[in-house]
Amino acid sequence: xxxxxxxxxxxxxxxxxxxxxxxxxxxxxxLRAGEVFALLGPxxxxxxxxxxxxxxxxRADAGRVLVCGRxxxxxxxxxxxxxxxxxxxxxxxxNLTGLENLRYLATLAGLSxxxxxxxxxxxxxxxxxEAQGRAAATYSKGMRQKVGVAVALARRARLxxxxxxxxxxxxxxxxxxxxxxxxxxxxxxxxxxxxxxxxRVREMADRVGVLRAxxxxxxxxxxxxxxxxLERLYLDTLADGGAA
Amino acid sequence: xxRIAAELALLARDPRPRWIAAVLVVLLAVAxxxxxxxxxxxxxxxxxxxxxxxxxxLSQDPKNPHSADHYGLWVFxxxxxxxxxxxxxxxxxxxxxxxxxxxxxxxxxxxxxDAGPLARAGLSSPxxxxxxxxxxxxxxLGFSAFAADRERGTLRLALGNGAAPGRLFAGRFAALLVAxxxxxxxxxxxxxxxxxxxxxxxxxxxxxxxxAWVAAQVAYAAAxxxxxxxxxxxxxxxxxxxxxxxxxxxxxxxxxxxxxTAGVEAAVPAPTxxxxxxxxxxxxxxxxxxxxxxxxxxxxxxxxxxxxxxELPVDLRGLMMSENESHNVAVYDREFGAFFAGLAARDAALARAGLxxxxxxxxxxxxxxxxxxxxxxAHFVWAAEAYRRGISERMNAEIxxxxxxxxRLLIADPALWRAVPPFDPxxxxxxxxxxxxxxxxxxxxxxxxxxxxxxxxxxxxxxx
Numbered sequence: 292x293x294x295x296x297x298x299x300x301x302x303x304x305x306x307x308x309x310x311x312x313x314x315x316x317x318x319x320x321x322l323r324a325g326e327v328f329a330l331l332g333p334x335x336x337x338x339x340x341x342x343x344x345x346x347x348x349x350r351a352d353a354g355r356v357l358v359c360g361r362x363x364x365x366x367x368x369x370x371x372x373x374x375x376x377x378x379x380x381x382x383x384x385x386n387l388t389g390l391e392n393l394r395y396l397a398t399l400a401g402l403s404x405x406x407x408x409x410x411x412x413x414x415x416x417x418x419x420x421e422a423q424g425r426a427a428a429t430y431s432k433g434m435r436q437k438v439g440v441a442v443a444l445a446r447r448a449r450l451x452x453x454x455x456x457x458x459x460x461x462x463x464x465x466x467x468x469x470x471x472x473x474x475x476x477x478x479x480x481x482x483x484x485x486x487x488x489x490x491r492v493r494e495m496a497d498r499v500g501v502l503r504a505x506x507x508x509x510x511x512x513x514x515x516x517x518x519x520x521l522e523r524l525y526l527d528t529l530a531d532g533g534a535a
Numbered sequence: 536x537x538r539i540a541a542e543l544a545l546l547a548r549d550p551r552p553r554w555i556a557a558v559l560v561v562l563l564a565v566a567x568x569x570x571x572x573x574x575x576x577x578x579x580x581x582x583x584x585x586x587x588x589x590x591x592x593l594s595q596d597p598k599n600p601h602s603a604d605h606y607g608l609w610v611f612x613x614x615x616x617x618x619x620x621x622x623x624x625x626x627x628x629x630x631x632x633x634x635x636x637x638x639x640x641x642x643x644x645x646x647x648x649d650a651g652p653l654a655r656a657g658l659s660s661p662x663x664x665x666x667x668x669x670x671x672x673x674x675x676l677g678f679s680a681f682a683a684d685r686e687r688g689t690l691r692l693a694l695g696n697g698a699a700p701g702r703l704f705a706g707r708f709a710a711l712l713v714a715x716x717x718x719x720x721x722x723x724x725x726x727x728x729x730x731x732x733x734x735x736x737x738x739x740x741x742x743x744x745x746x747a748w749v750a751a752q753v754a755y756a757a758a759x760x761x762x763x764x765x766x767x768x769x770x771x772x773x774x775x776x777x778x779x780x781x782x783x784x785x786x787x788x789x790x791x792x793x794x795x796t797a798g799v800e801a802a803v804p805a806p807t808x809x810x811x812x813x814x815x816x817x818x819x820x821x822x823x824x825x826x827x828x829x830x831x832x833x834x835x836x837x838x839x840x841x842x843x844x845x846e847l848p849v850d851l852r853g854l855m856m857s858e859n860e861s862h863n864v865a866v867y868d869r870e871f872g873a874f875f876a877g878l879a880a881r882d883a884a885l886a887r888a889g890l891x892x893x894x895x896x897x898x899x900x901x902x903x904x905x906x907x908x909x910x911x912x913a914h915f916v917w918a919a920e921a922y923r924r925g926i927s928e929r930m931n932a933e934i935x936x937x938x939x940x941x942x943r944l945l946i947a948d949p950a951l952w953r954a955v956p957p958f959d960p961x962x963x964x965x966x967x968x969x970x971x972x973x974x975x976x977x978x979x980x981x982x983x984x985x986x987x988x989x990x991x992x993x994x995x996x997x998x999x
Contacts, residue, residue: 346695348998368699376695382688386548398541399706400697442696452695 297323299373299450299481300345304354307340307505314340316505317354324449327472327482329492329513331524332502338485341502342454345483346371359449375448379455381439385428389418389438392427396442404445416441417467432459440471451475453484457491469494489521501527538702542710555672556718562668567661567726571619574734577630581611585958593952599944600930600951601856607635610922610958612642612915615906616741617748619730620723621662623907632919634958636927637860639815639867639920641808642912661723662901665752666894669719670759670788674780676715677763680707681997682776691999700997704990708764715756723749739906740965747969748904754979755897759784761986768993791892796885803884805877815870822862831855845940853934860927867920875913882909889978896982900975903968910971911963918960926955 300322307315315337322328332338343349344356347367356363358370383392390409397404404412413423418437427435436459443451453472457465465488472495476482486492492499493516501509501524516524546552588608595603612630615623629642681704684690693703727749731741763780770776821827835854836842844851882899889896902908929951939945 348694368701371694372697372699374695374697376692378688378691378695380688382692384545384548384689387545391544395541395545396693396696396698398537399693399703401699401702403537439692442692446696448697 298357299324299359300483301357302341302345302354303357305341305344305351305356306353307337307344307349308352313505315344315351318502318505318507320500320507322450322481322483324479324481325476326498327476327484327496329496329499330483330485330502331487331489331492331499332485336502337505338502339454340505342376342452342483342485345450345452346374346376373448374450374452375443375446376452377436377439377443377454377456379458380432381435383427383430383435383438385426387427388424389413389427389430389434389441390423392438393441393445397445400446402445409441409445412441412445413438415444416471417464433461433464436460436464436468440468444471444475447478447480449480451480451482453482453486455486455488456484457486457488465491489516489525492516493521538706539709539713542706543713546710546714552676552714552718555675559664559668559672559718560722562664563661563722563726566659566664567619567722567730570622570660571726571730573622574614574616574619574730577614578734581613581630584609585611589957592955593949595949595952597946597948600933600947601636601852603947603952604636604927604930607633610634610919610960612912612919613736613960613962614734615911615962616731616735616739617727617744617905618907619734620660620727620745620748621901621905621907622660623662623902623905624909624912625907628909628912632916634919634923634926636930637863639863639871639923642916642919661726662752662898662905665719665723665755666897666901667788669752669756670784670894671781672718673715673756673759674763674777674784676711677760678767678776678780679773680711680764681767682770683767683773685770685999686772688999690997694997694999700994704764704768704994704997708761711760711764712753712757715760716753719756720749720753723752738961738964743965744904744906744968747972748901751897751900751904751976751979754983755893758893758979758982758986761983761990765986765990765993768990768997787892788894792894792898795888795891795895799881799884799888803877803881805881806874808874811870811874815866818866818870819863822859828855831858845938847938849935850938850945853931853936853938857928857931857935860924860931864924871916871920875916878909879913883974886975886978889975890981893979893982896975896978900972900979903972903975906962906968908968908971910967914963915960919958922958922960929955 298321300320302318302320305315305318306313318337318341320328330338330341340349344351345358345363347363347370350364356370359373361370361373363370383389384395387395390406390413393409393413394404394406397409410420410423414420416437418434418441422430422434427438430438436456451472457468460468469491472482472484484492484496493513496513499511499513499516500507501511511524588610592606592608595606598606609631614625614630618625629644631644632642633640681690684693694700724745727745731745735741762783763776766779766783767773767776770779832851832855835851836844836847839847841847885895886899889899899908903910933947933951934945937945
């Protein structure tokens with residue numbers, strides 16, 4: 292069943308429990324094409340749970356998640372077909388090169404990627420040409436992250452999920468990554484980014500949501516995030532260990 | 536196809552399949568070359584001794600045909616060409632039968648008596664390797680299919696970027712099946728093909744048997760591959776998947792066949808060879824008393840309406856020998872018929888017990904397709920018995936139809952010996968073997984279907 296006409300992602304009243312613990316508590320969120328939404332919150336606030344819910348790796352105890360009108364709970368494969376993901380820790384097949392990893396993962400997703408096209412995506416993601424032909428076992432975290440970005444770029448998905456995408460990247464790579472995300476958004480991709488990186492949030496996001504104890508407690512206009520506001524946000528959302 | 540090719544390319548980078556293939560090839564080659572050497576040696580010996588026996592039979596001095604019948608000769612069971620791959624019951628059932636008057640002799644010369652330590656360890660043939668070691672190879676190929684990806688984090692990246700679990704599973708299974716078929720099927724074909732060509736004899740249809748046999752072995756390996764992949768879908772770590780797979784292997788391939796075989800023996804009682812022989816002897820003793828013999832002689836004279844055996848148009852001794860032979864044949868048919876039927880019923884029960892262990896299903900299927908099952912042995916034993924009866928009948932008819940007066944004995948010349956054709960038994964035809972193979976083949980297919988069916992909900996729920 293389709294939701295709002297131009298919504299790429301719709302989360303309505305999503306509740307997830309792990310035993311007695313409430314991980315998500317009636318979360319509502321809508322994301323349209325071309326929007327970059329940053330989900331901020333301390334550890335345990337429910338950011339990764341939200342990502343897993345959208346990917347259909349978890350079923351909501353109540354509420355629903357629609358990706359391009361596909362219910363992620365009941366049609367996870369169809370919903371994931373519209374989604375690309377870059378997890379916090381991009382893991383690759385160590386015996387394959389970066390180029391081979393990209394082509395293999397693309398094949399699993401049903402795409403046929405020529406060597407040239409794969410090289411272009413890796414170039415765009417910022418992986419040096421010399422590294423593209425090297426076994427992934429020799430890659431740093433940043434290099435693996437770039438292959439993850441290339442996989443996401445190759446997918447040309449309507450929804451891009453980023454879980455702590457800049458964690459472990461050096462400032463130059465982070466800046467490069469911001470540019471890639473913005474370019475994807477300009478092409479119409481909706482981006483949901485779960486992160487701690489407030490400075491990148493200000494750079495990349497169109498909307499910022501603060502998640503606490505599984506509830507979206509505040510939505511902030513990133514344009515109004517000056518130095519003082521950032522510090523307050525840091526202290527309120529990240530430095531308190533998630534105490535609501 | 537693109538997915539399978541991608542999975543094969545990924546597999547090609549993994550040194551594990553190469554090591555598994557190398558170990559398997561060595562084990563299969565050692566076992567296969569050993570059984571090939573044994574089969575070639577036996578075939579050579581059998582051909583030489585059979586020719587010598589034929590020569591000995593033909594070069595008998597002139598003598599009474601019944602003496603010639605007692606003179607007897609040895610006949611040999613032709614070894615199945617695919618005994619190189621699976622000797623089955625051949626080493627245990629005897630390969631030579633002494634053909635002589637009155638006696639339905641047991642087959643002797645059991646190859647297992649000369650067996651080496653490898654055979655005693657139960658790893659003497661390629662079939663032993665396939666039944667015990669190939670499941671391990673399949674497990675080593677399949678246990679990490681999903682658990683290692685889950686542990687490494689690549690499963691999250693793949694699923695989160697649009698990989699459909701069903702297609703992922705199917706592609707991976709197909710690629711691993713191709714690898715398994717290559718490391719198992721190709722060495723077996725490489726071994727079985729030349730062996731069948733060298734040792735093959737008309738009537739065996741060794742080519743189709745070989746293809747069906749190799750397909751059965753690959754299907755068996757596929758069952759363990761599926762099993763390992765299934766456990767890999769559930770396990771959180773590759774180590775956990777491997778441990779669980781090894782436990783299941785030990786149960787299905789080692790413990791269950793022993794337990795089930797003992798259970799089948801208890802549940803399906805069959806007469807023993809000793810009991811059968813004892814019953815036959817008891818029946819014969821009652822028939823062979825002097826009183827019983829005199830009574831039958833009197834009955835013959837009455838039948839022909841004469842007082843003196845010399846007045847008979849036939850030879851009394853020849854006629855009585857023929858009639859005694861008919862009595863023996865009826866007893867042998869009844870007793871040995873029941874004996875072989877009992878063992879066949881036990882074999883059939885063992886084939887059905889394959890529902891509890893795919894190894895048992897494969898064991899029966901493999902021997903049947905290789906032509907080394909008990910049915911082939913029973914077929915040979917009855918063929919040797921039919922040959923013996925043919926000789927006795929020919930010798931007795933010669934005596935009966937050439938009555939000698941005054942108690943003289945008929946002396947036959949070598950023309951009579953030449954009238955006995957050489958022993959040339961045909962194996963059970965392939966069609967019969969295929970019919971016998973239907974139940975274990977269906978059970979093996981059922982294992983594959985059930986394992987694939989169990990995989991469906993697990994694949995649907997696949998998460999990183």
